[in-house]
Amino acid sequence: xxxxALVPWSIIIRMVIQHYRSYxxxxxKQWYNRFKWFxxxxxxxxxxxxPIKKTCFSILIMLFPLCGSSQEVQLDSLRxxxxxxxxQDTIRAGLLIEMAGKMTYSSPNDALPNVEEAxxxxxxxxxxxxxxxxxxxxxxxxxxxGDNLNALDAYQKALVLSQKMANKQLESSLLGNIGNIHAxxxxxxxxLTNYRAYLSTAQSLDNRPDEIKALSNIAIVYNDTENFExxxxxxxxxxxxxxxxxxxxxxxxxTNNLAxxxxxxxxxxxxxxxxxxxxxxxxxxxxxxxEASALNSIGKINVLFNNYDLAETNAHKALALSKEIxxxxxxxDSWEVLSRVYEHNGNMAEALDVYKEHVQLRDSVLNEExxxxxxxxxxxxxxxxxxxIAQEEIKRQELVKNGYLLGAILLTxxxxxxxxxYKRRRDALEKGRVAEFNAKVAETELKALRSQMNPHxxxxxxxxxxxxxxxxxxxxADDYLVKFSKLTRAILExxxxxxxxxxxxxxxxxxxxxxxxxxxxxxxxxxxxxxxNVEPDNTLVPPLILQPFIENSIWHGIAPKQxxxxxxxxxxxxxNMLEYVVEDNGxxxxxxxxxxxxxxxxxxxxxxxxxxIINHLKNTDGSINLSDKTEGVRVEIRLPLELQF
Numbered sequence: 001x002x003x004x005a006l007v008p009w010s011i012i013i014r015m016v017i018q019h020y021r022s023y024x025x026x027x028x029k030q031w032y033n034r035f036k037w038f039x040x041x042x043x044x045x046x047x048x049x050x051p052i053k054k055t056c057f058s059i060l061i062m063l064f065p066l067c068g069s070s071q072e073v074q075l076d077s078l079r080x081x082x083x084x085x086x087x088q089d090t091i092r093a094g095l096l097i098e099m100a101g102k103m104t105y106s107s108p109n110d111a112l113p114n115v116e117e118a119x120x121x122x123x124x125x126x127x128x129x130x131x132x133x134x135x136x137x138x139x140x141x142x143x144x145x146g147d148n149l150n151a152l153d154a155y156q157k158a159l160v161l162s163q164k165m166a167n168k169q170l171e172s173s174l175l176g177n178i179g180n181i182h183a184x185x186x187x188x189x190x191x192l193t194n195y196r197a198y199l200s201t202a203q204s205l206d207n208r209p210d211e212i213k214a215l216s217n218i219a220i221v222y223n224d225t226e227n228f229e230x231x232x233x234x235x236x237x238x239x240x241x242x243x244x245x246x247x248x249x250x251x252x253x254x255t256n257n258l259a260x261x262x263x264x265x266x267x268x269x270x271x272x273x274x275x276x277x278x279x280x281x282x283x284x285x286x287x288x289x290x291e292a293s294a295l296n297s298i299g300k301i302n303v304l305f306n307n308y309d310l311a312e313t314n315a316h317k318a319l320a321l322s323k324e325i326x327x328x329x330x331x332x333d334s335w336e337v338l339s340r341v342y343e344h345n346g347n348m349a350e351a352l353d354v355y356k357e358h359v360q361l362r363d364s365v366l367n368e369e370x371x372x373x374x375x376x377x378x379x380x381x382x383x384x385x386x387x388x389i390a391q392e393e394i395k396r397q398e399l400v401k402n403g404y405l406l407g408a409i410l411l412t413x414x415x416x417x418x419x420x421x422y423k424r425r426r427d428a429l430e431k432g433r434v435a436e437f438n439a440k441v442a443e444t445e446l447k448a449l450r451s452q453m454n455p456h457x458x459x460x461x462x463x464x465x466x467x468x469x470x471x472x473x474x475x476x477a478d479d480y481l482v483k484f485s486k487l488t489r490a491i492l493e494x495x496x497x498x499x500x501x502x503x504x505x506x507x508x509x510x511x512x513x514x515x516x517x518x519x520x521x522x523x524x525x526x527x528x529x530x531x532x533n534v535e536p537d538n539t540l541v542p543p544l545i546l547q548p549f550i551e552n553s554i555w556h557g558i559a560p561k562q563x564x565x566x567x568x569x570x571x572x573x574x575x576n577m578l579e580y581v582v583e584d585n586g587x588x589x590x591x592x593x594x595x596x597x598x599x600x601x602x603x604x605x606x607x608x609x610x611x612x613i614i615n616h617l618k619n620t621d622g623s624i625n626l627s628d629k630t631e632g633v634r635v636e637i638r639l640p641l642e643l644q645f
Contacts, residue, residue: 075102093121093130100137108141115141132161132170139177152181172201172210179217188221195221212241212250216257223261232261252281252290259297272301292321292330299337312341332361458488464519480518487511494543499642502571502578503536509546513567516554523564524554531572539578540642542614548607549582549635557586557632573641577622580637588628607637614640 078099085092096118103111115138122131139154155177162170179194199214219234235258242250259274279294295318302311319334321327335358342351461484468477490508494500506528517524530536550567558565570581604624611622620640627634 075099078102088121088124090121090125090127090130093118093125093127093134096121097130097133097137100141104137104140104144108144111141112138128161128165129167132158132165132167135161136170136174136177143177143181148181148184152178155181168201168205169207172198172205172207175201176210176214176217183217183221183224186224188225191221192218208241208245209247209250212238212245212254215241216254219257219261223257223264226264228261228265232258232265235261248281248285249287252278252285252287255281256290256294259294263297263301268301268304272298272305275301288321288325289327292318292325292327295321296330296333296337299334303337303340308341308344311337315341328361328364332358335361461515461519476518480515483511483515483518487515491544497543499540500543501537501644502530502534502539502541505541505543505545506530506536506569506571508544509550509569512547513550513554516551520554520559524558524567525564526567526569528569529571531570533573534571534578535643536571538644540644541578541639542610545607545610545637545639546580546582548604549637552604553582553584553586553633553635557584557588560587561585574638576641577620578639578641580635580639582635582637583629583632585629585632588632589626611637611639 078095082092082095082099085095096114100111100114100118103114115134118134119131119138122128122134135154135158139151139158142148142151142154155174159171159174159178162174175194175198179191179198182188182191182194195214195218199211199218202208202210202214215234215238219231219238222228222234223231235254239251239254239258242254255274256278259271259278262268262274263271275294275297279291279298282288282290282294295314299311299314299318302308302314315334315337319331319338322331322334335354339351339355339358342348342354461480465477465480465484468474468480487508490511494504494508510526510528513524513526517526546569550569553567554565558567566585568581568583570583572579572581608624611624614620615622618640622639623637625636625638627636
């Protein structure tokens with residue numbers, strides 16, 4: 001849908017060609033202006049034309065006024081449909097748009113609420129095409145009302161939506177409409193930009209009528225800017241296409257425009273021939289507007305050629321047609337030609353009378369032109385003002401955006417700096433914790449070694465060896481010494497290892513208990529049991545993890561006991577944990593510290609620290625649990641199950 005531009009407060013002649021076959025015209029007699037160029041446009045799926053002041057003359061002039069009774073019947077039918085369809089859906093939106101289209105020229109103000117409702121429904125239902133059509137119709141209504149600013153705004157919104165839908169036909173018509181408005185406002189560069197886009201789209205769609213209109217409107221812009229050579233070039237192209245279309249109305253209008261361009265170039269002979277062609281064709285098709293315009297121009301050129309008889313004949317014909325169609329300015333032109341003819345013929349009284357008629361009508365036209373020009377300039381001022389406000393708003397938004405951007409950059413930089421400072425502090429704290437943990441590990445390992453190489457144990461062992469020697473029990477002393485040296489060497493070798501096999505650890509524990517049994521003169525009995533689901537040669541354990549608890553069982557449980565004592569060591573698997581169970585039948589914890597109250601807590605604490613370190617490294621929940629029995633103590637130690645292979 002494309003509406004041609006309209007000069008505010010001037011007479012509206014809108015030509016509609018329905019698929020370039022049927023057409024009509026609308027004339028507001030109270031506002032009339034002279035037209036020279038015929039300008040093309042499209043409106044509501046029909047070919048539309050409109051007049052432009054003294055510099056433009058709409059291209060398609062209609063034969064008859066719009067039939068009011070037929071229009072009213074259509075409007076009544078649409079009103080009935082709308083009353084019966086109150087659901088806010090695309091069907092109602094389409095009916096509203098159609099009804100607004102029918103009311104475009106009869107009551108445009110009353111049609112505006114219809115398009116507003118159609119826009120609201122289309123937005124709500126996400127019907128993009130309906131929204132585009134409604135905005136286009138809104139532009140048509142404002143255009144008819146002479147409100148070019150609001151018309152332009154509506155057309156531009158429709159253009160954005162048409163581009164979003166990739167609807168080239170709709171986009172093409174809107175580009176033509178926008179070009180017409182810019183041409184009305186004498187913004188010729190913008191008008192040409194839109195007309196060229198209109199032409200390009202029409203050519204890509206192989207739409208010859210639109211191509212003709214685009215070429216003609218480009219020519220009119222060149223003629224309005226007095227670049228007549230370019231204007232003639234485009235008009236010739238348009239005329240060739242119109243002849244291919246065999247559209248006599250197009251041919252007559254373009255020929256009339258071409259004649260005017262030749263006249264402006266001073267090619268009066270060519271201009272006269274073209275005017276005669278336009279007049280003859282206009283008479284043939286019954287278009288009195290083009291015929292009257294062409295006849296007046298023929299009369300003026302004949303005056304220049306001193307063919308006063310021909311000038312008078314054509315002026316009388318043009319005058320009759322002008323009065324019939326109410327074309328005030330063309331009537332004024334006819335009186336002007338006749339005044340020159342009468343003056344040349346010596347009829348001074350008649351010349352004066354008709355000249356007065358010419359001046360009177362010319363002044364009324366000039367006054368109307370001045371009002372139209374003032375209105376146009378006022379609208380142009382309003383548009384420039386809105387553009388200035390828009391530019392200021394854009395600058396403000398850019399300033400706000402730049403402020404936000406700068407703030408975001410500063411915030412980002414501060415975040416980065418803060419992160420690096422935080423990371424630096426975190427890394428420092430982590431390094432401190434790691435160093436502290438490593439120191440704890442080293443200290444625990446040292447203490448574990450000290451507990452395993454207990455000075456009392458070494459001293460007592462050497463005393464036992466010495467006692468055997470003094471008793472001349474060389475074999476026992478030698479046996480004790482071999483076991484002691486083997487245990488000492490194993491402890492020193494394993495002190496550098498974090499993990500050893502369970503098999504090796506049990507051998508050390510057994511060797512330790514053998515030595516302690518010798519010291520207790522075979523008062524100690526021990527038993528080691530390993531579950532079948534545990535592989536001693538493939539299972540890794542911390543070295544001598546059980547030694548402090550076995551030592552406690554021997555010296556704080558069994559040694560104080562009357563009679564023999566027994567230690568049972570059980571190793572089993574519980575899920576992903578390895579469980580040690582140490583049980584003795586000694587005196588229990590009630591008498592645990594009577595012999596040495598400081599030694600036992602030291603060894604247990606070291607083992608607890610070792611398990612805490614393992615939990616930290618392996619992220620496990622190893623634990624130590626001591627419980628009293630009726631006779632003796634039960635110790636349960638849980639460690640993560642580590643396999644060598």
